[in-house]
Amino acid sequence: MVVLLAAARNASVPLLPDLNSKLHASDSTPWTIVFVLTLITLLPAILMAMTPLVRLTVVFHFLRQALGTQTAPSNTTLLGLALMMTWFLMTPVLTLVDQQAVEPFRSGQITGMEAIDRGAQPVKHFMLHYAREKDLALFTAAGQIQRPNSPDDLPMRVVIPAYVLSELKAGFAIGAVLFLPFLLIDMVTASITTSIGMFQLPPVVVSTPLKILLFVMVDGWNLLASSLLKSF
Template identity: 35%
Template sequence: MQTATPLISINLGSGGLSMVQLIVLLTVFTLAPSFIMFFTSFLRILVVFAFMRSALGLQQFPPAQVFTALALILTFLIMGPVFSQVYQQAWVPYSQGQMDFQQFLSAAEKPVGDWMLKQVKPEELNTMASISGTDPKNPNFTTLASAFMVSELKTAFTMGLLLYLPFIALDVIIASVLMSLGMFMIPPAMISLPLKILLFVAANGWDTVIMGLVRSFR
């Protein structure tokens, strides 16, 4: 006795997608977290948020998932025009059979590469170009991506340092005051933490940090 094998039919839209296009789409979704980390504004935003949380002295609150979600939302807001260009210039023609997979990759790389080139600092680009042996005036996508990541980390660390300085000054002032009053048994963090939060809220810190991050992208 033979058992019939069930068949699954997938129809996406009026034209549908071929098996190759469906595999490409699933691959893009699978690699999307890596793409977002490596080729978008997500890395800089997340690192700055990590510095801000450490500067405030907040160890467990807010949870890291909150900062990750906020960084992801800001990334989609900042990268919206670039994603729209990738969709219109690469995915739509490819899904309609107007270009092959290699042409699809080239068309998708161009708007992303143009955006990354605006953010990369010349010194990082020259360094990566010398390592890869390419022309820094006409770098390939791999060289540009590596220079972009290093440049993003450098920018994020610079912004994080600027966030740290006022809170470090507050820690030093609180510790000096407690020592001058002879209160050696009171941990300075017990006093400085609520004052840091009060200073951050009073200075409209969330809006300042977020707007500073958004405006730091060209």
């Protein structure tokens, strides 16, 4: 009996380090889950802030307001179209990210942090290409960052908000130009209905079908998509 107890005690000694190593190896698992869930939560904001989705959604909103159709096309339709156009525009950038960061990380050539740094560079260059110098200077001064030797030296916390401001400005500029012909139709329709004494029928009831007809006749969706793609 004593021999069996001694053997069991000796056999349990080497098992303790293995048990401890297994427990300590899984300590980072909850933090990994928290990080992934946080990233998934912030993914829509990241997608909105670092892609052409900002400009596209602003322009589509102005178009629907100019046409006078409150719910047609629906938000889901416009968002789906904006996402597909964003995917189309970002395909070259995503290809570079895959070549420079994802594939080396899968093959074990680089670590996770190195993959993040490498993958951020193509996206950063894309945003710098469309970010205005005025907006970059604004956030550089607000962040008390020394003047860089080149725009590539700017951190992402400066590039991302500057890019969003630049895209908002571009989207509003396109939307204003898009709004003008439809506003002209509204003004002409209101003048005609008022001059002939048609006060019982609101001018918007007459102008909305005319605006939709004009938009369809000139193949407006094709022209709008072509103009938006050429703006990048």
